[in-house]
Amino acid sequence: MKFDFDPSQSPGVVKMLAVMKAFSESKRDPSIAAICTIVREALTPEELAGLPPAPEVPGEGKVSDNPVIAWSAFLLWASLRGEL
Numbered sequence: 001m002k003f004d005f006d007p008s009q010s011p012g013v014v015k016m017l018a019v020m021k022a023f024s025e026s027k028r029d030p031s032i033a034a035i036c037t038i039v040r041e042a043l044t045p046e047e048l049a050g051l052p053p054a055p056e057v058p059g060e061g062k063v064s065d066n067p068v069i070a071w072s073a074f075l076l077w078a079s080l081r082g083e084l
Contacts, residue, residue: 012047013071015039020075030079035072 019038023030040048054070056062063073 010047010050010052012043012051015042015047016071016075018042020079024079030076032069032072032076035076036068039068039072 016035016039019035019042020030023035048068051067051071054063054067054074057074057077060073060077062070064070
């Protein structure tokens with residue numbers, strides 16, 4: 001997956017990618033709500049505050065002003081397309 005920024009510079013994004021990998025490896029179907037719940041537990045307040053704006057979901061545009069929801073939606077979309 002290609003980002004417009006270096007994800008290694010955002011620990012929150014790296015952790016969110018790890019959450020998506022865990023869902024994939026467990027063969028569980030993630031939902032935005034499930035992803036958000038785990039992310040809110042996994043990320044520190046500083047990591048949450050440091051999340052860059054999420055890429056738009058193609059065909060949907062900007063999903064939410066809340067970065068956790070926006071990133072969860074984008075990563076779920078990318079995961080379902082096999083791009084993660």
